[in-house]
Amino acid sequence: MRNNLHLNILYQFVESEDSAGNNISFYKIIHFFSEVGVVTTTTLKKVYDNYRPPGAVSDDCLFSSLDQLGHFAIDICKEVSAPEVFLLSAQDYNIGLDSCNDIRSFKEIFRRYGTSIENPDGGHRKKNIFGKLFN
């Protein structure tokens, strides 16, 4: 059983308008995965429920600040006992993509250009990581 899977979060900074025409901005998770597959929506929903703004109906994971996104990433790490998560913005992803030409260098993008957040619990407590993470 593997319990050393690294998680990757790719997020986007979005500037938009609310229904009243006010400018709003937020961070939106666009991809969340490890080397064996995407993180299930069940896991995401469970952890995101603590961050969901009251009245929000969308399934999207949106955060008002990077700090909040970082806390969410730690909570996910704890939930699935992952040792580490790499946070990468779409902008930095594109900088990384620009410099890679093959799969090997592509795989390094999150590690090289992302921000690493370690699981304070170490990430080796729960054994059934596959069951918790993936379909």
Add this chain to the structure above:
Amino acid sequence: MDDGGFLQLTTPEVKEYDTVFPGENWFFYWRTSPSLWETKLREYQDSSPIFVPIYWGLHSEHPDQFDFGEYRPEADLKRLFTLAKSLGRELTIVLPTTPSPFLPSGGVPAYLARTIMMSEEGMGVSIVDSEGRLNKLFSFYDPRTFQSFRKFTYHLGQFITQSGFNCEVFGADFGYLSNGLYKSYFDDKSIAFEQGFNRYLKQIEITEPERIEQLKENHHLEETLKIDYAILIKNLYTDSAVEAIPANWAGVLKFAHLGGAPEDIFARTNDMWEHHGDFFKPFFNILVNDLLPSSVLLSPGLKKGVLQKALKDIVSSSLITSHLDNSLYEDDLVTSFNPLIFFNIYVGDTSQQKNLEFLLNGGGLRYYFDREYHWMYRILHSSFRYKPDFDQEEIIHFFFGSLLTLEDFNHVLRLFMNGGRVFIDIDGLDEEISKKLSVFLTENSIDTEKINFMTPIVKAQLGEGLIITYDNKKLSEVGLMKKIGFWETMIKFLKLNNLKVQIDEGLYYMWKHRSSNTYELNYEEIRRVSIYNPTSYKKKSTILSSKNYAFLKTVDEINAQVKSTPIGVDIELMPGASISLDFGYFE
């Protein structure tokens, strides 16, 4: 077939995978030495035309320089076509009018690889090809790219005319499926697109100032204008190709690439993640979307076994020919099997429209079809035009009011008058069309029936012709089970006839049909169900008996066992198994 005087002692073996023939009749001439073109063409055994995509970047290494074999043998298209002709092979030129995911830089010359394409989420678009290379795609909205494309197509057209090629030239709109819907590689949110869109707005400000005023009041209009701009630029590329190659131009084909969605890159760069079974659903979805599937991005390892078998079974020469002939109905091709389709859903050219998801799923239509008529419906990304040779008896046509133009509607009425069966969602239907429908029904004294069943329904019947109107928005407000109940009732009324298939999770199946031949005169037609097990487990399926069907035979059994029972035919499929079963259908 002319063998060019070459004596063959053994039957050439058709290879499961070839880097030059990577699948579905594609010939990648740049992937081998020109000295091997003849050998490769000899190996090709299929009778249907060979697609030769034009690699723009190969023929134009420097601005304003074009090489079709004058300088380098690998660019010598004339030699390639002469060779093919001498071997009796039919080549069809495919000229990409969008970025090509299987080519470095998407096929554009290196001097144009400037602005990388962007997905809606702001991610640079890069696609993994069958050999594990990362192909970055570059924006077609850069004006320099368009100017160069125009020059290139002009020179290509000159070359084709001077060489005397009489082959057809198809434009290729390459794309992929995302959430089950087609997206073109032309769609792009890069800075090049935004800059072009701003120039477009300035132009509109001069020609249609009232639209800019509306934009200030309604910001949602910007999305509509962006779609208009994207369509305009896409058409410019196609038009310049048509202008340059008028005599050989045969239309635009839409190809959807398996493994070609921008977000697929994460799965495709992780060996532990990607599995050949993952491609069945998108593959069948591509067929349902009436697109030509392409597996050229998939590695040989992924295409082994049951997926390869399904690709060969379904992407048959008849399916390709039907697309090349631009015939909506494949039923004319009586000698070969074609997908059995009961429903056509018309969505216009709306690959960028965000409300498509709501139209298809809001009222539960697609959910119901996926549940009860798996892969037996088709989403058509085109306007509706009635043709007198429509085989309208079998197919039920669905239209959404918000997408229906007056011209489409006139054709819908012609279809109805000729016995066609039609569903129209009245939500968003243009008032003029709505009025025209009422006047048409009254003036022609057509019997109508009004019912309230979750939504107001109007049923109009004239002989075999049937129009049912309903309100998708109203239907979207009820629960999922009620939506299913609604469609179950509606479809039951149409008395469609097909065998029921019970199937374990993880199995995929598709129905095909063909007319009966002289040895099968007891039957109206022959229906074939092909079942595939891409999983690592033994699975079961049952095809339930029905009074109008006779089980005829099994075909191409691989690791599958069949047993007839009083209730139908039981099939056991081992991991990687596949099987087809033929049934005769009689009235």
